[in-house]
Amino acid sequence: MDSLIHGRYKLLEQLRDKPDRQTWLAFDKEIEQKVVIKELRFDASFEWNTLKQFEREAKIPKNLDHPQIPKLIDFLELDDGKFNGFILIQTYIDAPSLTESIQAGRMFNASDIQQIAKSVLDIFSYLHSLHPSVIHRDIKPSNILLSDRSGNHVGQVYLVDFGSVQTPIAKGTDTFTIVGSYGYMAPEQFIGRAVPASDLYGLGATLIYLATGQHPADLMTESYNSDWRKHLSLSPHLADWVKKLTEPDLSRRFRSAEEAIEHLKKPSANLQQNTSETVSRLSAHNILLPGSTFPFLRIIGTAFLVVSSLSVIVFILYSLAIPQWNLLGCLLGGGLIIGDLIYRSLSSSFRNYHSLAWQRRGAALVKLKKYDEAIDRYDRAIKLQPNNSLIWRKRGFALQELKRYEEALVCFDRAIELDPDVSWVWGQRGFALLNLERYEEALVCFDRTIELDPDYSWAWGKRGYVLQGLKRYEEALDCFDRAIELTPNGSWV
Incomplete structure (x- = not known):
C-alpha cells in the first residue's frame, strides 16, 4: 500500500470487498485528508446497470453542497495494475452507520x-x-x-x-x-x-x-x-x-x-x-396506488350511523303517532336497508384492504425475482378487485419478466381497457410486441406512450429498436438521438 494511486492517493485499509466493487480508506496527499475510494471493477461480474448506478453516485454529489453530505473529489478510469475500472473518491466521514x-x-x-x-x-x-x-x-x-x-x-x-x-x-x-x-x-x-x-x-x-x-x-x-x-x-x-x-x-x-x-x-x-389535495398531487406524478382502509374505524362509524338513523326513524314515526306494529315493521325494514348498505360498504372496504396486501406481497416477490410466486399473489388480488388496472399491469410485468409475452399482452390489454391513459402500460405492451417481433403493432404502442409522456426517454429508445426492426434506420436514429437528449448518460441508448 506504499504506492500512490493516480500520484495522489495512498491506500490505508480496505473497508469493503464485494464481487463487483471495493471500498478503501485512503489518504489524499494533495489536500492532506483521509478520503474514501470506491472502485467498480472491469471483471466477470461487471454489469452495465451497475455502471449506471456508479456514474449516478459520482454525478449527483458533484452538484450538491451540504455539510451533512460527503463531497465528491474525483471520478477516474484507471488501469494501473492495482485498479482496473472506474474509481470514485469522496471525503471521508469518521462516523459509523x-x-x-x-x-x-x-x-x-x-x-x-x-x-x-x-x-x-x-x-x-x-x-x-x-x-x-x-x-x-x-x-x-x-x-x-x-x-x-x-x-x-x-x-x-x-x-x-x-x-x-x-x-x-x-x-x-x-x-x-x-x-x-x-x-x-x-x-x-x-x-x-x-x-x-x-x-x-x-x-x-x-x-x-x-x-x-x-x-x-x-x-x-x-x-x-x-x-x-x-x-x-x-x-x-x-x-x-x-x-x-x-x-x-x-x-x-x-x-x-x-x-x-x-x-x-x-x-x-x-x-x-387534505386527502383530495394530495390525490391531485399524486395524479401529477402519475402515482396510482389503491387507498388503504381502516376497517375498525369504519365499523365504529357505521355503528354510529345505525344508531343515529334508527333514532331519527323512531322520532319521526312517534311524532306521526303511527301504531305500534306498523312502527315495529318500519324499524325492521329501515334496519334491514341500513344494514345492507353497511354490509356492502364494509365488504368493499375489506376486499380493497386484503387486495392491497396481496399486491404488496407480489411486489416484494418481484423484487426478489420470484415471478411465478408474484403472479400467484396478483391472481389473488385480482379475485378481490377484478377491475383494478394497477394489478393487471403488475401481473403483466411479472409475466414479461418470465418472457411469457403473449400472456403479458392479455394483462396489458385488460389494464388499458380499465385505464387507457397510463403511458407505462402502453410502453410495456409495446415492449412485449417488440419481443414478439410484431413491429407495426409495437410502433403504435410506443407512439401512444410518447403521446402521453413526450419526455419518456425509455419509450423513445424502444421506438428506435422497433424502427430498426422495420429497417427504417434514419427514423430509428432520430429516436435514439431524442432518447440521448433526454438522458445523456443512458449507456443503454
Whole structure:
C-alpha cells in the first residue's frame, strides 16, 4: 500500500470487498485528508446497470453542497495494475452507520429518535428543494452515519450512498427499475416510481429500526401494516408521527419534509391532511396506488350511523303517532336497508384492504425475482378487485419478466381497457410486441406512450429498436438521438 494511486492517493485499509466493487480508506496527499475510494471493477461480474448506478453516485454529489453530505473529489478510469475500472473518491466521514451503531449495542431513546429524524429531514428539505429535485430512494440505517454523542445531543448525522438517486432528468431510464431496500422502500417504489415522500417512508422505517432493534420487514403483519408499536413505548404523538411517515398509502403520508418537521414540532397538531389535495398531487406524478382502509374505524362509524338513523326513524314515526306494529315493521325494514348498505360498504372496504396486501406481497416477490410466486399473489388480488388496472399491469410485468409475452399482452390489454391513459402500460405492451417481433403493432404502442409522456426517454429508445426492426434506420436514429437528449448518460441508448 506504499504506492500512490493516480500520484495522489495512498491506500490505508480496505473497508469493503464485494464481487463487483471495493471500498478503501485512503489518504489524499494533495489536500492532506483521509478520503474514501470506491472502485467498480472491469471483471466477470461487471454489469452495465451497475455502471449506471456508479456514474449516478459520482454525478449527483458533484452538484450538491451540504455539510451533512460527503463531497465528491474525483471520478477516474484507471488501469494501473492495482485498479482496473472506474474509481470514485469522496471525503471521508469518521462516523459509523446507524446499523453499525445498533450492532455495537448503542441504544436510542425518544429524544435521540426525534433529533435524528429532524436532522435527516433537514437534509431532505435541501435535496427535494433543488431544481431538479433529488430523491435518494434508498434511505436505510446503513446509509445514515451518526457521530458520537455530545452531551444531550445525539451526534452529527450524515447521508451517504447516492447511487440510487432519481431526478426528473434521470427519470426516463429509471422509471421501471425497482430501486431500494426491502423493508425500507415505499410501496410505490415496487412499481418503479418514487417521489419525495418515498424518502420520508424510508426515514420512518429507519426510525422503527432504531426504536425496536428489528428489521421493519420482520414487523409486518399479514395485511402489510407495521406491527411495531407493541415492541416499544413511545409518546402517542411521536408514535402517530412515525406511523404517518410510513403510511403505505401515499395520499395519507406527509407530503414533504417541511410538513413532517412542522408536525414533529407541534405535539398537538392535527395529523390529518387534505386527502383530495394530495390525490391531485399524486395524479401529477402519475402515482396510482389503491387507498388503504381502516376497517375498525369504519365499523365504529357505521355503528354510529345505525344508531343515529334508527333514532331519527323512531322520532319521526312517534311524532306521526303511527301504531305500534306498523312502527315495529318500519324499524325492521329501515334496519334491514341500513344494514345492507353497511354490509356492502364494509365488504368493499375489506376486499380493497386484503387486495392491497396481496399486491404488496407480489411486489416484494418481484423484487426478489420470484415471478411465478408474484403472479400467484396478483391472481389473488385480482379475485378481490377484478377491475383494478394497477394489478393487471403488475401481473403483466411479472409475466414479461418470465418472457411469457403473449400472456403479458392479455394483462396489458385488460389494464388499458380499465385505464387507457397510463403511458407505462402502453410502453410495456409495446415492449412485449417488440419481443414478439410484431413491429407495426409495437410502433403504435410506443407512439401512444410518447403521446402521453413526450419526455419518456425509455419509450423513445424502444421506438428506435422497433424502427430498426422495420429497417427504417434514419427514423430509428432520430429516436435514439431524442432518447440521448433526454438522458445523456443512458449507456443503454
